[in-house]
Amino acid sequence: MEAIEKEEFRVPRRLRGMQKSNIRQIFDAALPGSINFGLGQPDLSTPRCIREEAVRVIQKEENGYTSHAGLPELRQHIVDDYPHLGLTADDCIVTVGSNEALYCATMALCEEGDEVLVPNPAFPAYPAINRLAGAETVLYRLPKEKEFGFDAEEFEKQITDKTRVAIILSPSNPTGRSLSRDDLKEIAGILEGTGIYAISDEIYKELYFTDERPASISEYYDKTLVVGGLSKNMSMTGWRMGWLLGVPEAIKRALVVHGYNTVCTSTITQKASLAYWTDAGKHAEDHCREIWRRRKDLLMELIESELRLPAFEPEGAFYTMMDVSSLGDEMDLVNKFLENKVITVNGSGFGDEAKGFLRISYCASEENIEEGIARMKKAINDR
Amino acid sequence: MEAIEKEEFRVPRRLRGMQKSNIRQIFDAALPGSINFGLGQPDLSTPRCIREEAVRVIQKEENGYTSHAGLPELRQHIVDDYPHLGLTADDCIVTVGSNEALYCATMALCEEGDEVLVPNPAFPAYPAINRLAGAETVLYRLPKEKEFGFDAEEFEKQITDKTRVAIILSPSNPTGRSLSRDDLKEIAGILEGTGIYAISDEIYKELYFTDERPASISEYYDKTLVVGGLSKNMSMTGWRMGWLLGVPEAIKRALVVHGYNTVCTSTITQKASLAYWTDAGKHAEDHCREIWRRRKDLLMELIESELRLPAFEPEGAFYTMMDVSSLGDEMDLVNKFLENKVITVNGSGFGDEAKGFLRISYCASEENIEEGIARMKKAINDR
Numbered sequence: 098m099e100a101i102e103k104e105e106f107r108v109p110r111r112l113r114g115m116q117k118s119n120i121r122q123i124f125d126a127a128l129p130g131s132i133n134f135g136l137g138q139p140d141l142s143t144p145r146c147i148r149e150e151a152v153r154v155i156q157k158e159e160n161g162y163t164s165h166a167g168l169p170e171l172r173q174h175i176v177d178d179y180p181h182l183g184l185t186a187d188d189c190i191v192t193v194g195s196n197e198a199l200y201c202a203t204m205a206l207c208e209e210g211d212e213v214l215v216p217n218p219a220f221p222a223y224p225a226i227n228r229l230a231g232a233e234t235v236l237y238r239l240p241k242e243k244e245f246g247f248d249a250e251e252f253e254k255q256i257t258d259k260t261r262v263a264i265i266l267s268p269s270n271p272t273g274r275s276l277s278r279d280d281l282k283e284i285a286g287i288l289e290g291t292g293i294y295a296i297s298d299e300i301y302k303e304l305y306f307t308d309e310r311p312a313s314i315s316e317y318y319d320k321t322l323v324v325g326g327l328s329k330n331m332s333m334t335g336w337r338m339g340w341l342l343g344v345p346e347a348i349k350r351a352l353v354v355h356g357y358n359t360v361c362t363s364t365i366t367q368k369a370s371l372a373y374w375t376d377a378g379k380h381a382e383d384h385c386r387e388i389w390r391r392r393k394d395l396l397m398e399l400i401e402s403e404l405r406l407p408a409f410e411p412e413g414a415f416y417t418m419m420d421v422s423s424l425g426d427e428m429d430l431v432n433k434f435l436e437n438k439v440i441t442v443n444g445s446g447f448g449d450e451a452k453g454f455l456r457i458s459y460c461a462s463e464e465n466i467e468e469g470i471a472r473m474k475k476a477i478n479d480r
Numbered sequence: 481m482e483a484i485e486k487e488e489f490r491v492p493r494r495l496r497g498m499q500k501s502n503i504r505q506i507f508d509a510a511l512p513g514s515i516n517f518g519l520g521q522p523d524l525s526t527p528r529c530i531r532e533e534a535v536r537v538i539q540k541e542e543n544g545y546t547s548h549a550g551l552p553e554l555r556q557h558i559v560d561d562y563p564h565l566g567l568t569a570d571d572c573i574v575t576v577g578s579n580e581a582l583y584c585a586t587m588a589l590c591e592e593g594d595e596v597l598v599p600n601p602a603f604p605a606y607p608a609i610n611r612l613a614g615a616e617t618v619l620y621r622l623p624k625e626k627e628f629g630f631d632a633e634e635f636e637k638q639i640t641d642k643t644r645v646a647i648i649l650s651p652s653n654p655t656g657r658s659l660s661r662d663d664l665k666e667i668a669g670i671l672e673g674t675g676i677y678a679i680s681d682e683i684y685k686e687l688y689f690t691d692e693r694p695a696s697i698s699e700y701y702d703k704t705l706v707v708g709g710l711s712k713n714m715s716m717t718g719w720r721m722g723w724l725l726g727v728p729e730a731i732k733r734a735l736v737v738h739g740y741n742t743v744c745t746s747t748i749t750q751k752a753s754l755a756y757w758t759d760a761g762k763h764a765e766d767h768c769r770e771i772w773r774r775r776k777d778l779l780m781e782l783i784e785s786e787l788r789l790p791a792f793e794p795e796g797a798f799y800t801m802m803d804v805s806s807l808g809d810e811m812d813l814v815n816k817f818l819e820n821k822v823i824t825v826n827g828s829g830f831g832d833e834a835k836g837f838l839r840i841s842y843c844a845s846e847e848n849i850e851e852g853i854a855r856m857k858k859a860i861n862d863r
Contacts, residue, residue, distance in 0.1 A: 104675075106729035109591035115736050138544050148538050151748070155531050155538075160718035161521050193576050193720075193742040200741045204612070208492035225740045229587070292487070335543035335747030337576075346489035353498050357608045358583045359576040363746040364718030365534070 111229050118221055119446040123431060127440050132469035135440040136460040137270065139332040139415070141388065144381030147331060151369035160364040165356035167191025167340075168367050174374040175340050179323065181316055188345050190352050193362045195300040195326035195339035200226050201358065202296050202322045202341055203262070205350035207232035211261035214252070218245065218448035220270045220298075232261065238450050244409045245272040245418065245450070247280040253287050262294045265314045268301040268413025271447045271456040275311040275412040285317035294347065295321040300339075301414040303330035303382055306390050311413055315343065322347055327370055329414070330382050336366045389415055392459040392466060399470040400457070404477065408457070415459050418444060422453030424477065431455065437476040439469050494612050501604055502829040506814060510823050515852035518823035519843040520653060522715040522798070524771065527764030530714060534752035543747040548739035550574025550723075551750045557757040558723050562706065564699055571728050573735050576745045578683040578709035578722035583609050584741065585679050585705045585724055586645070588733035590615035594644035597635070601628065601831035603653045603681075615644065621833050627792045628655040628801065628833070630663040636670050645677045648697045651684040651796025654830045654839040658694040658795040668700035677730065678704040683722075684797040686713035686765055689773050694796055698726065705730055710753055712797070713765050719749045772798055775842040775849060782853040783840070787860065791840070798842050801827060805836030807860065814838065820859040822852050 123135060154160065166172060172186035182188075192198040199222065207213060209231040215223045217236035224234040238251040252263075265284060267276035276284075288295060297314045302325060305311050315321040326339030339362070341351055361367070372378050393411055400408045400419060408419040421430050427443045434441050442458075444451030459466060506518060537543065549555060555569035565571075575581040582605065590596060592614040598606045600619035607617040621634040635646075648667060650659040659667075671678060680697045685708060688694050698704040709722030722745070724734055744750075755761050776794055783791045783802060791802040804813050810826045817824050825841075827834030842849060 106727075106733070108733060109588065111591065112588065112733050112736055142542060151538050152535050155534050159525060162717045193745070196740070197742050205492065205495065208494065222740055225736075229737060229740060334545045335744070337742070337744070337746050344489075350489070350491060350495050353495055353608075354612060357579070357605055357612060359580050359720070359742060361718070361720070362576070363720050363749055365748065366746055 111231060115225060115228065120221070120442050123435070123440065123442060126435055128435065128438050131435070131438040131440050132465050132472065133440045133461060134457045134459070134469055135442045136458050138334040138460060139329060139385070140460045140462070141332040141385055143332050143336070144378070144385070146372045146375065146377035146381055147333065147369050150372040151365055154365055154368040158368070160368070163191075163361045163364050163367055165361055166352055167361060168371075171367055171371055174371070175325070176342055179313070179315060179342065182343070184342060188348050189340060189342040190348060190355050191362055191367055192339040192341055192355060193359050194328055194337045195298070195324050196222060197355070197359060198324040198326070198339045198341035199223070199296065199298065200229070201351040201354045202324065202347070203227060203230045203232070204354045205347055206294050206322075207261050210259060212257060212259040214255055214260060214263040216264065216266055216269070216448070218271055218444060218451035219264070219266055221447060223264050235260070236448060239272065239274070241450055241454070245269070245274050247276055247283070249283045249287065252284065256287070256291065256293070260291070260293050262296055263288060264298060265295050266298045267311050268305060270301065270414055271416050271442070271444065271451065272418050273409065273411030273414050273416045275305065275307060278312050281312055281314050281317050284314055288318055288320070293320070294344070297321050297323045299323055299325045301329055304386060304389060304415060305413040306393060307412050320344060322351075327373055330385065331373060331378075332385065336369070337362050338366050338370050389459070392461070392463060393417070395463055396457065396459045396466050396470075399467065403470050403474050417457050417459075418451065418454045419457050420453060421455055424480070427453055427455060433476045433480060434473060437472045439472045439476070494614060498608060498611065503604070503825050506818070506823065506825060509818055511818065511821050514818070514821040514823050515848050515855065516823045516844060517840045517842070517852055518825045519841050521717040521843060522712060522768070523843045523845070524715040524768055526715050526719070527761070527768070529755045529758065529760035529764055530716065530752050533755040534748055537748055537751040541751070543751075546574075546744045546747050546750055548744055549735055550744060551754075554750055554754055557754070558708070559725055562696070562698060562725065565726070567725060571731050572723060572725040573731060573738055574745055574750055575722040575724055575738060576742050577711055577720045578681070578707050579605060580738065580742060581707040581709070581722045581724035582606070582679065582681065583612070584734040584737040585707065585730070586610060586613045586615070587737045588730055589677050590644050593642060595640060595642040597638055597643060597646040599647065599649055599652070599831070601654055601827060601834035602647070602649055604830060606647050618643070619831060622655065622657075624833055624837070628652070628657050630659055630666070632666045632670065635667065639670070639674065639676070643674070643676050645679055646671065647681060648678050649681045650694050651688060653684065653797055654799050654825070654827065654834065655801050656792065656794030656797050656799045658688065658690060659697075661695050664695055664697050664700050667697060671701055671703070676703065677727070680704050680706045682706055682708045684712055687769060687772060687798060688796040689776060690795050703727060705734075710756055713768065714756060714761075715768065719752070720745050721749050721753050772842070775844070775846060776800070778846055779840065779842045779849050779853075782850065786853050786857050800840050800842070801834065801837045802840050803836065804838050807863070810836055810838060816859045816863060817856060820855045822855045822859070
């Protein structure tokens with residue numbers, strides 16, 4: 098042997114084959130000055146009432162650990178927003194963003210041999226978190242021919258005796274679609290008696306453009322854990338404010354994971370977040386929602402009038418799915434847009450059901466939306 | 481059957497038998513107005529330079545997500561404090577306190593069937609995190625007859641072909657002891673060639689009362705991951721600022737866990753923490769260290785002169801181990817102290833090697849230390 102072989106790192110099974118996400122690679126390839134339709138975070142500033150309260154607690158208060166579960170007053174506010182569940186503050190955990198809530202819920206519910214139902218398409222963290230918890234992901238189609246709406250047959254046929262959890266996501270990243278009350282009743286009817294837990298990801302709950310706020314599966318199905326947070330509706334992504342609430346026995350176990358994982362989320366973030374449950378907080382949220390609505394209307398109008406491409410009307414969140422299947426390979430188009438300084442994300446990054454679509458996020462100013470559409474139009478015409 | 485049996489929650493194997501910690505139960509039983517010698521967090525305020533910078537970034541900057549690994553400038557500062565490792569900022573992850581660093585490191589290194597060497601006594605999170613990662617904890621004695629110092633024979637005899645990780649903790653919670661350079665050389669000599677990873681928990685590294693700052697096993701053994709943070713030395717427990725650095729292949733995998741677990745720690749915390757690596761930051765740290773030293777000297781003097789009990793001289797952290805074996809059952813004494821409004825923690829909560837000891841933390845003002853000792857004296861005399 099001419100050289101000593103470099104020792105290989107033994108990768109634990111839970112991490113084998115996990116790769117840098119396709120979305121991350123797109124961002125890494127973006128040119129300076131690009132207009133970003135790829136983002137999953139608001140570009141709006143965190144509302145003043147939150148920031149002022151954070152400044153006050155930093156200047157005037159001590160900020161040691163909170164209990165693992167988080168400030169009791171904060172947890173009380175959170176469970177009060179789900180009055181139909183009749184929970185106490187003990188049935189809620191404040192987490193490091195909604196991502197840690199998902200993580201702790203999955204670790205508390207699943208083990209090797211379990212299956213987790215995940216929408217196709219959906220936020221790519223679900224399959225990854227399932228892997229970390231030792232569970233298998235089983236996808237259920239949200240058919241593109243139904244504009245990525247819920248399909249009971251597609252859902253029900255994926256259930257096996259190994260199914261432990263069903264992820265329910267509404268409003269959806271990446272589709273911007275919400276589940277209707279009829280959808281939720283259907284889901285509850287299918288799950289009833291199976292022992293399957295629903296994890297309801299409601300991180301986009303307050304970003305809605307329908308007349309009614311999207312309903313929660315927890316209103317129809319009692320074996321539900323709800324995941325939520327303030328990252329999107331209050332433009333607080335970097336603050337790391339999330340929560341998990343629901344079935345007490347499951348929450349008790351998720352709290353063990355949370356305590357040994359992160360102890361608590363930032364105390365400053367927790368205290369400042371109390372300002373969300375005030376008139377000023379709700380006013381700020383309404384104000385942001387109106388901005389998102391205006392941007393959505395502008396974007397949808399320009400996609401139709403300038404690009405002449407089909408796109409699904411968003412009911413919530415800040416994404417639309419634009420059908421580019423008439424223009425050839427979607428990754429070729431993503432790259433063509435990148436060359437023209439526009440960042441978009443391929444739908445297939447969220448599941449093969451969304452192949453042929455791009456996720457267009459409207460986390461951009463109206464001016465940038467107009468300029469971005471112009472660049473896309475030029476890129477399409479120059480092909 | 482007269483009643484439908486209540487369905488039992490199926491607890492995943494990783495969580496079976498995990499209980500509320502003994503320490504938590506002591507705190508829950510404390511009376512109002514108690515003097516707290518039980519705490520593991522500084523009672524000093526977060527230094528002004530950190531708080532001022534946090535206020536500035538909240539008022540003047542946007543605070544969205546950072547990259548999963550954290551701010552590059554912050555990671556560069558962190559790796560620069562370990563020049564012997566020759567690492568780049570890519571070999572470091574900013575975490576939600578040092579606890580998440582430990583968690584991610586263990587998840588990235590271990591899987592079912594692995595064993596992790598853990599000091600006895602030590603911080604009780606290690607065995608719990610090992611369980612969550614599917615690994616078995618194997619304790620190695622830090623013998624009380626050596627004042628909880630390192631014992632090479634005790635360490636070496638616990639190594640098997642399943643040993644994947646050895647936890648090295650210096651300065652130690654609960655003992656306040658540090659490992660000498662000779663200890664570290666001995667550990668490195670034992671581990672060399674085994675393929676075992678060292679996880680070096682250095683959260684108390686900057687709280688030392690010896691002439692030299694405690695050395696790191698990473699100076700002697702290259703398969704090391706270092707865990708650290710600003711919680712203790714900069715009184716930032718509630719801010720959640722920690723880190724993990726070391727072997728690139730392992731860090732790469734720990735980053736996957738971290739990204740799907742918490743995404744990033746608070747952006748405000750990250751930006752404010754940059755102030756630690758300034759003259760003002762280092763000055764504040766020195767100032768705190770001097771306060772801890774004065775409190776330690778006072779506490780040790782009073783334990784000797786007032787309580788007349790043996791206690792080991794701390795070399796770092798903010799704990800001493802007080803030998804109460806002459807006074808009967810340690811839990812009886814903890815309860816007696818609780819009745820007299822003094823909180824202490826039984827040594828056996830950290831491992832059976834510390835049975836007969838109490839961990840006395842000096843996270844209390846000099847005035848409270850004096851009053852607390854007086855209450856303990858009275859409690860002992862009243863037995």
